[in-house]
Every structure is written in structure tokens, then in C-alpha cells.
Amino acid sequence: MYSKKVMDHFMNPRNVGEMENPDAIGEVGNPTCGDLMKMYLRIENNIIKDIKFQTFGCGAAIATSSMITELAMGKTLDEALELTRDDVADNLNGLPPVKMHCSNLSADALRAAIEDYKKKHH
Amino acid sequence: MTKDRIYMDHSGTTPIDPLVLEAMMPFLTKNYANPSSIYAEGREVRTAIDGARQQVASALNAKSNNIIFTSGGTESDNLGILGSVFSLKEKNGHIITTTIEHPAVTRTVEFLGDHGYDTTFLPVNKFGQVELDVLADAIRDDTRLISIVYGNNEVGTVQDMKEIIKLAHERDVLVHTDAVQAVAKVPIDVKDIGVDLLSLSGHKIYGPKGIGALYVRDGLKITPLQHGGGHENKLRSGTENVPGVIGLGKAMEMGETGLTTEMPRVKAMRDRLLKGLMEAQEETYLNGHPEKRLPHNAHVRFSYIEGEALLLNLDMLGIAAATGSACSSKSLKASHVLLAIGLTPEQAHGSLRLTLGKNNTDEEIDNVLEAVPAIVKKLRAMSPLGHGGQ
Ligand SMILES: Cc1ncc(COP(=O)(O)O)c(C=O)c1O
Numbered sequence: 001m002y003s004k005k006v007m008d009h010f011m012n013p014r015n016v017g018e019m020e021n022p023d024a025i026g027e028v029g030n031p032t033c034g035d036l037m038k039m040y041l042r043i044e045n046n047i048i049k050d051i052k053f054q055t056f057g058c059g060a061a062i063a064t065s066s067m068i069t070e071l072a073m074g075k076t077l078d079e080a081l082e083l084t085r086d087d088v089a090d091n092l093n094g095l096p097p098v099k100m101h102c103s104n105l106s107a108d109a110l111r112a113a114i115e116d117y118k119k120k121h122h
Numbered sequence: 123m124t125k126d127r128i129y130m131d132h133s134g135t136t137p138i139d140p141l142v143l144e145a146m147m148p149f150l151t152k153n154y155a156n157p158s159s160i161y162a163e164g165r166e167v168r169t170a171i172d173g174a175r176q177q178v179a180s181a182l183n184a185k186s187n188n189i190i191f192t193s194g195g196t197e198s199d200n201l202g203i204l205g206s207v208f209s210l211k212e213k214n215g216h217i218i219t220t221t222i223e224h225p226a227v228t229r230t231v232e233f234l235g236d237h238g239y240d241t242t243f244l245p246v247n248k249f250g251q252v253e254l255d256v257l258a259d260a261i262r263d264d265t266r267l268i269s270i271v272y273g274n275n276e277v278g279t280v281q282d283m284k285e286i287i288k289l290a291h292e293r294d295v296l297v298h299t300d301a302v303q304a305v306a307k308v309p310i311d312v313k314d315i316g317v318d319l320l321s322l323s324g325h326k327i328y329g330p331k332g333i334g335a336l337y338v339r340d341g342l343k344i345t346p347l348q349h350g351g352g353h354e355n356k357l358r359s360g361t362e363n364v365p366g367v368i369g370l371g372k373a374m375e376m377g378e379t380g381l382t383t384e385m386p387r388v389k390a391m392r393d394r395l396l397k398g399l400m401e402a403q404e405e406t407y408l409n410g411h412p413e414k415r416l417p418h419n420a421h422v423r424f425s426y427i428e429g430e431a432l433l434l435n436l437d438m439l440g441i442a443a444a445t446g447s448a449c450s451s452k453s454l455k456a457s458h459v460l461l462a463i464g465l466t467p468e469q470a471h472g473s474l475r476l477t478l479g480k481n482n483t484d485e486e487i488d489n490v491l492e493a494v495p496a497i498v499k500k501l502r503a504m505s506p507l508g509h510g511g512q
Contacts, residue, residue: 002434007434010431010434011435011438013504016503016504017503017504027506032448032454032455032467033447033448033449033454033455033456033467033471034428034448034456034466034467034468034470034471035428035449036505036506036507037506038506054504054505054506055504055505055506056426056427056428056471056505056506056507057428057431057449058428058429058430058431058447058449058450059430059431059434059449060449061428061431061449062431062504098452098454102449102454103449
């Protein structure tokens with residue numbers, strides 16, 4: 001049901017864990033099933049220098065979190081804001097249809113973190 | 123299943139026992155005659171079916187004319203509930219079931235609800251038990267049938283069926299029980315408990331898939347749902363699934379003896395597994411009743427992690443298990459049973475069901491006791507909740 005790539009990111013997640021003194025934190029959840037995703041950013045000159053995540057959820061939730069950290073690392077905030085749920089799914093070689101909405105929250109979590117940063121720095 | 127895999131999903135299904143397969147083989151090969159044919163080959167198959175019916179009956183302390191062969195647990199539930207209700211002269215009234223039934227019962231009772239009957243879905247307590255006073259309050263003058271699962275397929279809670287049936291009969295209400303998970307796990311004597319209708323299925327007891335039976339007590343009429351040539355005493359038409367019937371007979375006979383030979387060992391392994399899981403990690407909780415539970419069922423939940431992620435990790439290590447997490451269901455809803463025993467969707471998320479069988483070994487229990495805590499720790503370390511696996 002999951003692609004090889006999803007399984008790889010799920011079994012060996014990149015950039016997982018808590019970040020100390022992050023510049024921004026974004027958190028999103030899915031109230032019906034209970035999934036929760038937390039994204040931490042370290043930002044220098046509007047560039048994402050480091051990114052970490054913590055996720056309470058299924059295989060797809062963990063894999064999409066891991067994927068977005070790879071996609072966002074090194075990008076400017078404006079570039080990172082362009083990342084969509086579809087980008088995440090495409091880079092994972094697809095997700096099962098039922099998981100597209102419920103577990104594909106990582107783009108939202110990244111956006112929430114960037115918005116958190118923008119709020120603090122205006 | 124290859125040898126190096128550890129199969130702990132026996133409430134999902136079981137392998138066919140080699141002796142069951144051996145009993146079936148002639149009826150998949152040379153004994154292919156239609157049991158309704160009058161020539162010698164047909165009569166031989168008919169005799170074999172009669173023998174299997176007797177095996178099923180004996181295991182339940184019933185008589186062979188109480189047993190109707192069906193296509194499985196689902197059909198038995200449908201026939202038991204609809205067949206008994208449709209045969210009553212009143213064509214309306216009230217049906218009681220619970221919030222922890224298998225969909226084969228839930229949907230069937232809902233179907234009656236769509237066709238003019240009132241329905242009540244009884245809540246259960248936090249252990250998954252139907253409470254007698256709650257049931258007593260729910261029974262009305264026009265209650266026709268109560269259908270209650272004997273042993274729950276998820277959390278494993280075993281109901282006090284004898285007391286439930288006594289109460290129902292005092293109020294002149296019929297009782298059907300879905301014993302698909304309970305048969306060959308706990309002793310069942312239909313005469314002793316006095317049940318009116320009981321459903322069972324082959325593939326949960328080392329028999330084949332696509333075969334089951336409905337017990338109907340003496341004197342109780344049911345209306346057939348499947349019409350045709352009048353097989354199964356005119357109650358369930360269709361040329362008999364002969365290999366299935368023979369396999370179910372053998373499986374029931376073996377299941378009955380297994381209650382005293384195999385089941386104590388399975389239960390001891392289950393007890394060790396549960397104890398080990400509960401002790402290995404903090405914030406691990408038992409689902410279901412501590413004692414009144416199916417002897418092969420271990421059902422626990424771990425805070426801060428999700429069941430599908432746990433299952434996939436176990437699968438990678440060669441361990442087959444189940445969960446009630448929303449993420450692993452087609453509907454993306456948490457298991458109705460886990461919600462019925464009072465868990466929130468977040469709590470239901472971290473559930474793990476391990477159901478043991480007679481082929482499991484102590485070494486496999488050791489392996490699982492090593493694998494599960496390590497995975498829980500790894501997933502907790504990724505989780506934003508709790509204290510990250512410490
Ligand atoms: C409690 C219960 N009832 C009914 C069924 C359905 O049985 P079958 O698969 O034989 O239709 C099952 C099987 O999952 C079950 O566990």
C-alpha cells in the first residue's frame with residue numbers, strides 16, 4: 001500500500017526530533033483521528049538553515065513529515081511557502097488516496113511554522 | 123506464512139490445521155458427488171456431512187438437527203437475527219444489540235431498523251461488558267430479540283452469557299449470540315446457557331474460510347433467507363460446501379479437545395506476553411477485561427504513538443499483528459469498540475492486538491517482547507506528545 005520511498009522515510013525518518021531554541025514552531029493536528037505534527041525551524045537571513053519534526057501519527061504522517069524537511073532545508077521562506085501537499089506526495093512517489101488528506105499535513109505544519117516566524121519578526 | 127514470520131493475528135484468521143485439511147482432501151478430489159444424489163457416491167457424501175454435523179453439535183452439547191451450515195460467521199449472524207425475527211407473527215417491535223458487535227451483527231440490526239423495527243445499541247462498561255441492569259432497563263414489552271457478541275473480536279471481553287440469557291428469558295425475549303471468536307476458546311454448552319441462536323465460523327478455529335454454522339435451539343422456528351432447493355432442512359438452500367462442512371466438523375471436534383490440551387498453554391503464553399508488554403514501557407494500558415477475556419487475546423494501548431506505524435514496524439520485523447487505530451481502517455475512524463469502552467480517538471490510536479494460536483511458541487513471545495518495546499520507544503521519540511520515549 002505504501003511506496004518504497006514512503007517506507008524508507010517512515011523507517012528512517014530524516015531530521016526527526018526536538019530542536020533546542022528554534023526560531024519558529026508550527027503545529028497542526030487532525031482532530032478526528034488524533035494525528036499531530038510539530039515542525040521546528042532555525043532561520044538565518046530568511047533561509048531555512050535547519051528543520052526538525054515530531055509526529056504522532058501513522059506511517060504516512062511520519063513519512064510526509066520527513067519528506068518536507070528534506071524539501072524545505074536550505075530554501076528561502078518564500079520558496080518554502082510554495083511547497084504543497086502535492087509536492088510532498090509526488091516526492092514520495094505517491095500516497096494511498098485515503099492518506100492524501102488525513103496524513104499529508106506536513107506542508108501545513110511547515111506553513112504554520114513560517115507564519116509563526118513572520119509574526120515574531122514584524 | 124513462511125517459517126520465519128511470527129503470526130499473532132489469530133482473531134483475524136487461522137491457518138487450516140493439517141488434520142482438518144487431511145479430512146477435507148477426499149472431498150476436494152475423489153468424493154465429489156452431490157450429496158443430494160441417490161446413488162452410492164452421493165450417499166457416501168451425505169453420510170460424511172451427517173458426521174460433520176454431529177461433530178459440530180457435540181462440541182456445543184447440541185443435537186445435529188440444531189445445526190445449519192452456512193457460508194461463515196457473517197451469514198450465520200444474518201440468518202440468526204433476521205431469520206428468527208422474520209418468523210415471529212408480529213412484524214414489528216424492538217431489537218437490542220450492543221455497541222461492540224462485529225459489523226455482521228451491527229449492520230444486520232441496522233437493516234431491521236431501516237425496515238420498521240426499533241433498535242437499541244446498548245453501551246458497555248470500560249471493560250467492554252454488558253451490564254445486566256442496563257440490559258434489564260432496555261428490554262421492552264415488544265422486545266423480540268437480543269443479540270450480544272459472546273467474546274469480542276477486538277478487546278477480547280467475554281460476556282456473562284448465561285446471566286444475560288436468563289434475564290432475557292425471564293422477559294420472554296430471544297437471544298442470539300455471535301460466538302465466532304468464543305468457540306474453541308472458552309467452553310460453550312448451549313443447553314447449559316440456554317441460548318436460542320448461536321453463530322460460529324470455520325476460519326477462526328483452524329478450519330477453512332467460507333464455512334460456518336448457526337445453532338438453532340429445539341422448537342425455535344426461523345425463516346430462510348436464501349431460497350432454492352431446500353437444503354439444510356429447508357432453511358438454507360444451495361448445494362453444500364462439502365469440503366468446508368467436513369473441515370468445520372473436524373475443526374470443531376479438535377477445538378473442543380483443544381480447550382483442555384492446547385488452550386492452557388496458549389493462555390499461559392498470552393499471560394506472559396501481556397505482563398511483559400505492560401511492564402516494559404510506561405503508560406501502557408490493558409484494553410478489555412483483566413480476567414473475563416478470550417484466552418488468546420492480548421490487547422494493549424501505548425500512549426503517544428499510533429498503531430499503524432507500530433504495525434508496519436512489526437511487519438518489517440516479521441511479526442503480523444492488528445490495531446484499532448483510525449489510520450489503519452478504511453473509514454479512517456477509530457474502532458467503534460475502542461470508542462465504546464470509553465477511549466478517545468487519540469487513546470485508540472496507540473492500540474495493539476496480538477491474538478495467539480496453538481502454533482505460537484515461547485520463543486516467539488520472547489521475540490515479540492523484545493520487538494514491541496523497542497518500536498514503542500522509537501516511535502515515542504518521534505512523537506511531540508509525552509516525554510519522548512524516556
Ligand atoms: C465476532 C465476529 N463475528 C463475525 C465474523 C465474521 O465471520 P466470517 O468471516 O466467517 O464471515 C467475525 C470475523 O471477523 C468475527 O470476529
